[in-house]
Amino acid sequence: MKRVIRDFPDYPKPGIVFKDISPVLMDMNLYGKVVETFVDRIRELNVDAIVGIESRGFWFGPSIAHKLHIPFIPIRKKGKLPGGTYSNSYDLEYGSAQIEVQKDSLPKGARVLIHDDLLATGGTAKAASELVNQAGAETVAFAFLVNLTFLDAEPKLKDVSNHIISLVNY
Numbered sequence: 001m002k003r004v005i006r007d008f009p010d011y012p013k014p015g016i017v018f019k020d021i022s023p024v025l026m027d028m029n030l031y032g033k034v035v036e037t038f039v040d041r042i043r044e045l046n047v048d049a050i051v052g053i054e055s056r057g058f059w060f061g062p063s064i065a066h067k068l069h070i071p072f073i074p075i076r077k078k079g080k081l082p083g084g085t086y087s088n089s090y091d092l093e094y095g096s097a098q099i100e101v102q103k104d105s106l107p108k109g110a111r112v113l114i115h116d117d118l119l120a121t122g123g124t125a126k127a128a129s130e131l132v133n134q135a136g137a138e139t140v141a142f143a144f145l146v147n148l149t150f151l152d153a154e155p156k157l158k159d160v161s162n163h164i165i166s167l168v169n170y
Helices: 022-026 028-043 057-068 123-134 154-158
Strands: 006-009 017-020 049-053 072-077 085-092 095-102 111-119 138-147 164-169
Touching: 022 028, 028 057, 028 138, 028 164, 049 057, 049 123, 057 072, 057 111, 085 123, 095 123, 111 123, 123 138, 123 154, 154 164
Parallel strands: 049 072, 049 111, 111 138, 138 164
Antiparallel strands: 006 017, 072 095, 085 095
16 A cells, blocks of 8 residues: 555645545555455444545545445535534644534434544544534544554544554554
8 A cells, every 4th residue: 555655745735745545546456455454344343334524535435334334424524515514623734624414414323433534633533523423423433544643643533432443554
């Protein structure tokens, strides 16, 4: 995976090294192996749904959910979902954002895995877990393709769940 993931220094701003996972999408054999690896590691957790964070959480999340025969629920940027939504604002490593989930998307008490492409500071994943809580569901695990371990986000997420899956660590 590390041979495929590309680095873009100083993107989106100076000092940030962007980890580009899009080459994984260009190799469907590799994509399938990534999905199967996630499925193998998630299956034992007995989750009821996968919540994916816009936009790169949508790249693998629906395929994983399909293989596990469970729903995929999108978390999107503010104003992108119709109907009633729960909303949460949070800080990023290079700004701030607001995300939402539809109020009727998660059943009360559902066991949820939150999926995104990359774990950096943990702000987005933590904000997503707060949305899951607002919906009356429970975050039981997180799954990321890439974990930037040098940013030490795992302790922030372990307040929510000790199940943190990552396939590639930097």
